Amino acid sequence: MNIRRAASISLSVLFGHKLRTLLSSLAVGTGVAAVVMMVGAGEAAKRDTMSKIQSFGTDLLTVRAGRFKSVGGRMRGVARFTTLKPRDAQHIRKYVDGVEKAGGTFHRHATITYKNVRTRTDVMAVEPEVFGIWRVHASEGRLFEQKDEFRMARVCVLGPTVKENLFGDGDPLGVPLKVGNIPLKVIGVSSPRGQDTDGDDLDDVIYVPLSTGMKRMYDVDFLENLLIQVRDKESMELAREEITSILRKNHRLKEGKEDDFTIQDQSQLMETELQTQEAFALLVAVVAGLSLLTGGIGIFAVMLISLRERRREVGLRRAIGARHRDILVQFLLEASMLSLLGGIAGEVIGFAGCYIICVSSGWAPVLPLQTAVGAFAVSLATGLVFGIYPAREASKLDPAESLRAAV
Amino acid sequence: MIELRGVKKTYYTEGKETPVLFGIDFKIEEGDYTAIMAPSGTGKSTLLNILGTLDKPTEGKYLFRNRDLTELSDDELSRMRNKSIGFVFQLFNLLGRVSVLENVLLPLLYAETYPKEARERALRLLDMVGLGDRVHFKPNALSGGQQQRVAIARALINEPDLLLADEPTGNLDSMSSEEILQIFDEIHRKGRTIVVVTHERDVALRADKIITMKDGRVFSEERTR
Ligand SMILES: Nc1ncnc2c1ncn2[C@@H]1O[C@H](COP(=O)(O)OP(=O)(O)O)[C@@H](O)[C@H]1O
Ligand SMILES: [Mg+2]
Numbered sequence: 019m020n021i022r023r024a025a026s027i028s029l030s031v032l033f034g035h036k037l038r039t040l041l042s043s044l045a046v047g048t049g050v051a052a053v054v055m056m057v058g059a060g061e062a063a064k065r066d067t068m069s070k071i072q073s074f075g076t077d078l079l080t081v082r083a084g085r086f087k088s089v090g091g092r093m094r095g096v097a098r099f100t101t102l103k104p105r106d107a108q109h110i111r112k113y114v115d116g117v118e119k120a121g122g123t124f125h126r127h128a129t130i131t132y133k134n135v136r137t138r139t140d141v142m143a144v145e146p147e148v149f150g151i152w153r154v155h156a157s158e159g160r161l162f163e164q165k166d167e168f169r170m171a172r173v174c175v176l177g178p179t180v181k182e183n184l185f186g187d188g189d190p191l192g193v194p195l196k197v198g199n200i201p202l203k204v205i206g207v208s209s210p211r212g213q214d215t216d217g218d219d220l221d222d223v224i225y226v227p228l229s230t231g232m233k234r235m236y237d238v239d240f241l242e243n244l245l246i247q248v249r250d251k252e253s254m255e256l257a258r259e260e261i262t263s264i265l266r267k268n269h270r271l272k273e274g275k276e277d278d279f280t281i282q283d284q285s286q287l288m289e290t291e292l293q294t295q296e297a298f299a300l301l302v303a304v305v306a307g308l309s310l311l312t313g314g315i316g317i318f319a320v321m322l323i324s325l326r327e328r329r330r331e332v333g334l335r336r337a338i339g340a341r342h343r344d345i346l347v348q349f350l351l352e353a354s355m356l357s358l359l360g361g362i363a364g365e366v367i368g369f370a371g372c373y374i375i376c377v378s379s380g381w382a383p384v385l386p387l388q389t390a391v392g393a394f395a396v397s398l399a400t401g402l403v404f405g406i407y408p409a410r411e412a413s414k415l416d417p418a419e420s421l422r423a424a425v
Numbered sequence: 426m427i428e429l430r431g432v433k434k435t436y437y438t439e440g441k442e443t444p445v446l447f448g449i450d451f452k453i454e455e456g457d458y459t460a461i462m463a464p465s466g467t468g469k470s471t472l473l474n475i476l477g478t479l480d481k482p483t484e485g486k487y488l489f490r491n492r493d494l495t496e497l498s499d500d501e502l503s504r505m506r507n508k509s510i511g512f513v514f515q516l517f518n519l520l521g522r523v524s525v526l527e528n529v530l531l532p533l534l535y536a537e538t539y540p541k542e543a544r545e546r547a548l549r550l551l552d553m554v555g556l557g558d559r560v561h562f563k564p565n566a567l568s569g570g571q572q573q574r575v576a577i578a579r580a581l582i583n584e585p586d587l588l589l590a591d592e593p594t595g596n597l598d599s600m601s602s603e604e605i606l607q608i609f610d611e612i613h614r615k616g617r618t619i620v621v622v623t624h625e626r627d628v629a630l631r632a633d634k635i636i637t638m639k640d641g642r643v644f645s646e647e648r649t650r
Contacts, residue, residue, distance in 0.1 A: 023534050027523060034522030334518040337479055338579070339507020339535035341500045418480040421514065422470075 021347075028352045032359075035324075039356060042313075042320040046360030046400060047367065049310030050393045054368025055375065056306045057389040060299030062372070062381040067292050070214075076251055077118075078151065078284050079258060081106075081244035081265065086280040099278040100240040101269045104228065107145065107244055109268060114246075114260045116253030121145035122228055122241035130224060131196040132184050139180050140223045141197055143231025151247045152211060159191045159206030162227050170229040174202040177223035178210045197224065200235050217380065254283065307396075313360060314400040321353050321408035332412050333420030346413040353405020354398055361397030365390055426586070426618055427453040427476065432485035434471050445471050447641035448485070453620060458613040460629035461622040463638035469622040472638075473591045476620060477510050478502045507535050511580030513590040517572040519564040519579075525551065526560040529578045536583060543582075550578035554608055570601025577608055581617075588612065590621040594628055606631050 032039045083102035086093045107122045121144060128141045149161050161175055174195065181190055190204045211220040232238050248257045258281055265279055325332075332345055340348075369385060376383035434446040445468040453459050463469050474480035475487065478494055487494045489505075497505065506512075519528045529547040533539055540546065551560055554574035556567075564572055573593060580588055590609070594602035610631065613619055621632060629635045630649055637644045 020534060020539055023539070027520075027527065027531075027534065030523045030527070031520075330516075330518060331520060333479075334514075334520075335531075335535075336503070337477065337506060337512045337518075338532040339503050339583075341503040341535070343500075344503075344535055416480075418471075418474040421474075421479065421518070 021351075024344075024348055025351055025355070028348060028355055032352060032355055038320055038324070039359070042316045042356050043360035043363060045316030046310065046313035046357045046397050047362075047364035048360075049306065049313040049400075050361050050364025050397045051368035051371060052306035052309045052364075053303065053393045053396070054365055054389055055371035056302040057299070057393075058368065058372030058384060059375040059379075059381075060295070060302060061389070062376045062384045063379070064292065064295055064299065065384060066381045067288055067295060070212075070288060077248050077254070079246040079248065079254065079261070080282045080284060081246065081261065082280045082282060083240065083242055083244075084278070084280065085276070086282070093280075093282060097278075100238075101278050102241040102244060102265075103239065103268070104145075104232075104241065106265055106268050107241070109264050110244070110246060110261055113264060114257050116249045116257045117246055117261075118249055119147040119151050119247040120244065121147035121151060122244050123148055124228075124231065124236075124238065124240075124242035125223075126231075126236055128198045128224075130180070130184070132193065135184055137180065137183050139177075139183075141231065141235070142223045142225050143228045143235075144225055145228045148245055149208075149225075151245045154208045154211060156206040157209045158189075159204070161206055161208065162225075167227045167229050170234055171227055172200070172202050172230065172234070173205045173227065175206045175208050175225040176204055177208055177221040177225070179219055179222040180224050181207045195224075197226070198235065202226065202230075213380070258283075310393075310396060310400060313357070313397075314404040317353055317356050317401055318404040318408065320356065321349065321405055322411075324352075325349070325408050325412050328412075329415060329420040329423035332415050333417050333423065336415075336417035337421065342413040345415075346409045349409035349412045350402060350405050353409065354401035357397045357401025357405075361394050364397065365394060368393070426455040426457075426490060427620075428486075428488040429475075430486040430488070432472075432475060432482040432487065434468070434475065434480070435483045445641055446475075446482070449638075449641075449643055451636055451643055451646065453618065456613075456616050456618055457634060458609070458619045458632045459621070459634045459636060460632035461620065461636045461638060462626070462629045463622075463624060465624050467638060468641055469624070469638070470591055473589055473620070473622045476587075477512055477589045478506055503535070504537075507532060508583060509586045511583070511585040511588045513573070513576050513580050513588065513593045515592040515595040517564075517569070517576045517596075519572055519575055521564055524561050524563060525556065525567070525575050528564065528575055529582055531579060532583050547578065547582060550581055551575070553611075554578050555604075568601065569597050570604055573597060573601070573605055574608065577605070577612075581612070586618060588617055588619045590619070592623055593621065594623070594625070602628070 081102065084095045084098040087096050104122050107120050110117055111120045123142060123144045125140050125142045127138060129136055129138050146163050146167060162171065162173055166173055174197065176190055190207060193204045195202050195204060208225065214220055248254050261281060266277065269278055271278065335345060373383045429449050429451055432446055432449040436443040436445060449472065461469060461472060471480065475482050481495060520531065526547055529551060530543060533543050548560065551557055554577055556571060556574055559567060559571065564575065594605050597605065606628065609619060621628065623629055633650060634646065634648055636646050
């Protein structure tokens with residue numbers, strides 16, 4: 019049998035039954051669309067988290083001034099302390115093997131005034147090394163340095179969002195700002211950091227030297243966080259132990275007393291989140307797969323109905339020379355065309371849906387090519403699997419009997 | 426060309442036996458135009474299905490050009506139907522969703538080779554049956570007589586040795602019937618072997634030979650001319 023001609027005849031049959039074709043393709047299409055959409059969106063979310071892990075760095079430890087507990091996959095402070103000091107940072111830099119960079123931070127909310135424009139933002143007081151840890155550089159002007167830290171310089175670096183809000187396209191360098199009541203000079207604009215996992219803008223911030231923030235602006239002597247970059251992932255465990263013992267000594271914690279700080283491994287946190295995401299994505303994929311199954315059952319039903327109506331046709335085809343096999347192939351061809359048709363429509367809808375989900379969630383849209391090919395293959399397989407029983411039934415019909423069938 | 430020897434057919438359905446043919450013997454020569462005549466419900470279609478290899482006799486031999494067809498496999502029989510036998514049914518049996526031309530070409534789908542001049546051949550046949558101007562119509566846009574003529578063209582597309590017709594005019598008015606019978610006359614004149622089963626004497630009289638059946642047996646054979 020000539021498959022191309024058989025296919026073209028099958029197509030005419032399918033297009034002859036427009037509504038039926040539409041409905042059963044739709045069933046498969048919905049399944050394929052669901053799979054492509056959900057797997058694609060899941061993949062995009064995963065990549066998003068991955069890239070955040072990358073940007074956080076897998077070699078980063080964060081010491082937080084207080085006790086934190088993981089609640090629903092999120093760290094919540096249960097007790098805050100004022101015992102974490104710049105001196106701790108110095109000691110860690112000096113004594114802990116494998117530490118590349120370490121720097122303290124704290125932040126406050128503040129109103130910034132420039133001429134008659136006011137905006138509220140976060141003031142982030144950081145030691146210069148923190149920029150290196152965050153992989154932030156100056157996109158305009160310069161970042162502050164050790165000498166600014168020493169001098170408690172009245173300078174600040176604007177996050178890109180603040181720069182945009184206050185200056186638009188204008189040049190902020192050298193401009194005097196008031197942060198709260200303290201006049202500071204803008205010496206640079208930082209490169210963007212993007213969003214954190216909660217989607218908060220990390221660039222809506224103004225950086226000041228730690229000493230400036232502590233002494234000139236807010237009169238505090240303790241840190242919120244201490245960021246530490248270790249040489250490599252392998253140094254992490256040991257560094258963590260040494261940091262713990264230094265901090266406990268500095269904070270004069272007696273044996274048996276609980277830490278007054280929490281060491282967080284950012285990438286570890288993210289990996290936990292990644293796992294949750296993956297589990298969820300799997301669940302969603304399974305559900306989507308189930309809808310594909312429903313599509314298959316749709317095809318199954320349509321093919322069976324079609325078979326009942328077409329017994330005479332089968333008889334006729336047998337009379338003009340079709341073998342069992344030819345009938346089988348013809349029905350399989352029709353079933354797979356139905357599912358393929360649905361598959362194509364489903365892919366298109368699925369991709370569109372995936373794109374919309376990604377864009378509205380702020381993820382870089384991915385076109386999950388593997389999934390696409392997979393879903394396509396699965397839709398075709400669905401047609402074949404669910405088409406095989408009706409096709410076998412058709413091929414087994416007795417020719418003389420089926421020619422006697424009522425019209 | 427064809428010889429039936431002691432062909433019997435009994436249907437077994439739901440544990441019930443229905444004997445229909447009780448031992449049929451006859452020969453049909455190459456180029457003959459034969460009518461098999463019997464009242465309704467007495468096994469004409471059964472016999473024709475056996476002649477067309479769509480059904481197998483319960484007992485007896487069916488020789489086609491000295492080959493015993495009861496020994497062929499199902500695929501070989503399909504092949505044989507495709508190449509050597511053309512069918513015309515009472516109910517036309519056209520595919521409703523495809524064009525007249527596609528219907529005529531359908532048997533070639535199952536042929537070993539697809540002749541290059543298939544389309545021309547189909548068009549020529551449609552011309553012959555007077556439907557040259559209807560080739561792209563869908564069957565339901567045609568009258569019964571026209572549909573039957575499409576079916577005849579389809580039966581001839583593979584240039585079969587044997588044309589089998591089961592009450593070809595059973596569903597047609599007398600004018601359409603006459604047109605069909607004239608086409609049969611012409612096909613016969615060109616040398617093809619034809620077997621028509623019918624319960625109408627008028628139809629049977631168009632053939633060279635009439636085999637009359639009674640009680641599942643051959644009752645008489647007569648030459649009409
Ligand atoms: N599959 C079958 N099972 C049982 N009886 C059948 C079957 N097919 C036909 N018959 C019976 O066999 C007899 C002959 O049928 P058929 O060959 O169609 O007669 P005709 O074509 O002369 O009208 C009828 O009585 C019919 O009911
Ligand atoms: Mg009959």
